[in-house]
Amino acid sequence: MIDYGMGNLHSVQRAFERLGAAVESIHDGAAMAGCDALVLPGVGAFDPAMERLREGGLATALQRACAAGQPLLGICLGLQLLFEGSDEGQATGLGLLAGRVRALPRSPGQPIPHMGWAPLIPAEPSPLLPAEEPPAWVYFVHSYAADPIDPASVTARVDWAGTPVTAAIWQGHIAACQFHPEKSGPVGEAMLARWLAWLGQP
Numbered sequence: 773m774i775d776y777g778m779g780n781l782h783s784v785q786r787a788f789e790r791l792g793a794a795v796e797s798i799h800d801g802a803a804m805a806g807c808d809a810l811v812l813p814g815v816g817a818f819d820p821a822m823e824r825l826r827e828g829g830l831a832t833a834l835q836r837a838c839a840a841g842q843p844l845l846g847i848c849l850g851l852q853l854l855f856e857g858s859d860e861g862q863a864t865g866l867g868l869l870a871g872r873v874r875a876l877p878r879s880p881g882q883p884i885p886h887m888g889w890a891p892l893i894p895a896e897p898s899p900l901l902p903a904e905e906p907p908a909w910v911y912f913v914h915s916y917a918a919d920p921i922d923p924a925s926v927t928a929r930v931d932w933a934g935t936p937v938t939a940a941i942w943q944g945h946i947a948a949c950q951f952h953p954e955k956s957g958p959v960g961e962a963m964l965a966r967w968l969a970w971l972g973q974p
Contacts, residue, residue, distance in 0.1 A: 774798050774834070774850075776824040779813035780954070784847060787954035791965050801833025809971050810834070810842060814849025818873065818916075819861030821853055831866060838868050838946065843971055846948035848914065851941060854948055855918055868946060871920035879933035885915040890930050892951075898927040898942035899970040900949075900963055908963075910939075910949075910956040917950060 773788075775781055775797040785795045788811075795811075798804055812834070814821055825831040838844055846854050855865045858873035865873075876884055889909050897903035912930065917937035920926060928940040930950075941948040947967060953960030 773811045773813065774825075774830060776821065776828060776830055778816045778821050778824060778849070780815050780848070780952070781813060783952075783954045784811065784813045787961060787964055788968075791961065791968055793968055798830075799828065801829045801836075804833050804837050804842070807842070810837060810844045811847065812844060812850035812853065813847045814853060815913075816849060817860060818849070818852060818858040818865070819863040821849055822861075822863040822865060825853070825866075834866055835868065841945055843945045844868070844947070845967055846941075846946070847954070848950065848952055851948035851950050852916060852918060854941075854946065855920070858916060860916055869918075869920060869925065869941065869943060869948075870922060871918060873916045874919045875916055876914070876932055876937065877935060882933045885913055886930075886932060887913045890951075892928040892930060892939055893936055895926045895928055896924050896942070898940075898947070899966055900940060900942055900947050901927045902966070908956075908959045910951040910953065910960055912939075912951045914950055 788795050852873045854868045856867050859875045892908045925943040927942040929936040930939040939950050953963045
């Protein structure tokens with residue numbers, strides 16, 4: 773688990789440990805090489821997060837790890853950091869996924885941030901969200917959503933004031949959730965379990 777000082781590490785770590793996974797906090801790029809997979813959590817603003825990742829050499833190490841095919845799961849801000857940039861600030865993102873993070877559109881009666889439980893709208897099936905899974909309610913806290921270049925990378929959306937926005941991504945060996953699976957009860961735990969099961973496949 774990538775620890776750059778802006779993540780919800782404790783709750784995410786506890787969720788994985790309940791599923792029997794061994795979790796190690798990673799503070800520098802050299803330690804990534806010994807990991808089976810990487811998790812990039814995040815809570816806060818885009819620019820300070822990218823600054824911390826770059827200061828610690830973690831940004832370059834993440835880019836190299838993903839280029840080499842190492843699996844990665846981004847959570848909340850961790851999803852947004854995977855893209856090329858964000859309307860929230862000026863920093864360049866990790867660029868692991870093509871596209872940009874956009875501010876949620878303002879709508880009368882819809883407070884921002886979007887906070888609380890909402891049902892996912894299934895898109896392209898993935899190991900994270902297979903086609904046969906029933907509708908899932910998950911927990912969100914966000915003011916921005918990813919706008920990927922490749923719509924086929926979107927495995928779930930969520931309705932925001934009548935507009936479907938990106939809720940989860942799956943592209944190659946990169947998975948990411950805008951919502952918090954570690955705070956989404958049994959449904960979120962099942963998603964993390966499916967990701968772990970996918971890691972274990974030959």
